[in-house]
Amino acid sequence: MKYAVPSPEDHDRRIAEMFDRVAPRYDALNRVLSLGRDAGWRRRTAAVARMGPREIALDVGVGTGDLAFGLLDASDPSVRVVGVDLSPLMIDAVRRRAAAHLDPRLAPLLASAVASANGNATADASSAAKPGSK
Numbered sequence: 001m002k003y004a005v006p007s008p009e010d011h012d013r014r015i016a017e018m019f020d021r022v023a024p025r026y027d028a029l030n031r032v033l034s035l036g037r038d039a040g041w042r043r044r045t046a047a048v049a050r051m052g053p054r055e056i057a058l059d060v061g062v063g064t065g066d067l068a069f070g071l072l073d074a075s076d077p078s079v080r081v082v083g084v085d086l087s088p089l090m091i092d093a094v095r096r097r098a099a100a101h102l103d104p105r106l107a108p109l110l111a112s113a114v115a116s117a118n119g120n121a122t123a124d125a126s127s128a129a130k131p132g133s134k
């Protein structure tokens, strides 16, 4: 049996569609599937990655922003995070959350990880978290 390798555009579209479907219940799903442990994983990750004055982090696959906000909470108040995600509904969710917290330190960006890796911009740290991975 032959498998067709999707083009990069097709791949990104499928991922975006899949995460758009789960976005409205993504946080609740994480709690259930991790048996309530995902918040602790992120807290530990943020504590280890804690960043210093004026540093910038790139959070690839920002989702609803749990790790990004955790990193901001654990870091110097001048730290900023650029959160990149392919899913428009995830980006909407993280924008609403940043607005609700009146927190301008998180800049959500609808883009693919590959696009974010091109160009001249630099970051002091980057993350790509997936609850369930270690």
Ligand SMILES: C[S@@+](CC[C@H](N)C(=O)[O-])C[C@H]1O[C@@H](n2cnc3c(N)ncnc32)[C@H](O)[C@@H]1O
Pocket: 015, 016, 019, 042, 060, 061, 062, 063, 064, 065, 066, 067, 068, 084, 085, 086, 087, 090, 111, 112, 113, 114, 128, 129, 130, 131
């Ligand atoms: C596991 S979830 C988000 C995890 C999130 N950082 C957290 O703290 O819960 C993975 C996210 O990565 C995004 N994603 C997957 N592949 C991507 C890619 N190639 N570029 C950008 N975002 C991607 C998905 O849309 C999804 O929102």
